[in-house]
Amino acid sequence: MLEARSMEFTSAKTYARVENNLLKAEEWGLKALEKEPENSFIAFFLAKEVFLPQKKQKKAGEMLILASSLPDSRLEKPFRLGETRYKTVHQVLKLYSNDFINFAISDYNQKDYLSAMEKLNIAIELDNKNSAAYMFKAEIEYEQNNKLEESIILINKAIELSKNDNEKNEFHFKKIAYLRKEKQYEEVKDMLTDFLTNSPDDIAANRELFLLYIDMNLLDKAINIGSPLLEIMEEDPNIAMDLISETAYNLGICYRNKASEIYNNIITYQSDTEKTNEKTNDLIDAANDTKELYQIAKDYFQTSTNYDENEISNAKELKKNMRKMRKKIDNDIIPLLEGFLK
Known part of the structure; x- marks a missing residue:
């Protein structure tokens, strides 16, 4: 030497x-x-x-x-x-690899993404098994450069090099989030289904599946996942309040959208030239069901507000709107339908 x-x-x-x-x-x-x-x-x-x-x-x-x-x-x-x-x-x-990740974080916060990538390349040169460096590069490639394919390659490398199950799961969920944003729903569903087969109670995975079903407009499936998930999250002291608020908010949106679908069908019925008492009575029942859906949505928006420490969502406004919709059904829609009965 x-x-x-x-x-x-x-x-x-x-x-x-x-x-x-x-x-x-x-x-x-x-x-x-x-x-x-x-x-x-x-x-x-x-x-x-x-x-x-x-x-x-x-x-x-x-x-x-x-x-x-x-x-x-x-x-x-x-x-x-x-x-x-x-x-x-x-x-x-190799000890200097993490220093260059920290330098990259500083550059990123200054919005100097090119310099951040240069620092991450140095970090990888110094330690080509540093999973965090690959993961950070993946985030920049997708979030700043809009390069999904390159990002997924880097995430897969980070997963391969991950030091423990927690890190591996974190990287998997980042990959899932990116694929979901790009509407690659079937691939995401397969990944989550495989994961939940081995870890059916995993909160993060169930939350991702809940969000996936919302994106796919599969509202009943989303509700079936989201309702018990919210209860579990509320009982877990390790879950951040903003995540509980978000889950309750999204459940409120699910119920509001279900109610809105029925409500729109009722409004369309006004122009139906072949009204019958049977159809009308079915829609009166549907209007009452819609009231209940709006009430459930209102309750979830209230729950979201309870956990929203920074008041960043519009849950309060939506809660008021749900109350207005219930009154509108009572005061306008049901009397209108009853007027169609012969």
């Missing part, structure tokens, strides 16, 4: 560690690397002690990647982290 011993490198270390002159340290460090181009410790030194303190993260990444391609070198000061003792440059490089 090579050890740095040139005068240039000695000068670089002095400028960095004693004089705190990082520009001079950079100048002499690069000269040292020219003199000892096979010495990975010099590249590592430039990354760790010169470029990173100057927030020149891309240059630091380039130096770390360069160090990984050169013959291994001893560290000046070996150290222990957990059960592992680190003695060489190559051993240490």
Whole structure:
């Protein structure tokens, strides 16, 4: 293993560690690397002690990647982290992978998505088994670049490398969410069905299936999943209140939409040229059923409001609207239908 011993490198270390002159340290460090181009410790030194303190993260990444391609070198000061003792440059490089994920997060928050991707590529170069780096790249590819296919490839890689079941499930659900947004409903349903076969009580999976059925406008199936799911979520102290609020809200929407379908059929009946007492009585019964559906929707919107700490939804307004619709059925629709009876 090579050890740095040139005068240039000695000068670089002095400028960095004693004089705190990082520009001079950079100048002499690069000269040292020219003199000892096979010495990975010099590249590592430039990354760790010169470029990173100057927030020149891309240059630091380039130096770390360069160090990984050169013959291994001893560290000046070996150290222990957990059960592992680190003695060489190559051993240490993987530890910097998560740092570059953090740099990518900072870039992402500044909406510099190109720079974020560059940092994630460095993270993967330093540790090609870092599942979080692949997952973050997948999110940027889909959410910012609108590239579903590339995103799914990256998510599959992240799933393959996932460290535990919780991480694997998190990545699976992200994949499901993206596919659902792209209306690839049958694939999503198959994935969720397979998952729920082994974990039928999983809240996250049942919630995704509930949302899927809503997207597919399969309201009865959505309600059959969502109603017991809401009860379970309310009893689980680990479930965030905004998720409970959202589930109750979506159940309210399901019942409102079911009621609206019947209501629209009743309105259409006004122009029916072949009205009969049998049809009319059936629609009077349907109008009463619609009232009940609006009441259930109103109750779910109230539940949603109870859990909506930040009052970000329009559940209160929808609750008022459900009450108005019930009154309209009593005051206008049922009397109108009764007037059609012969």
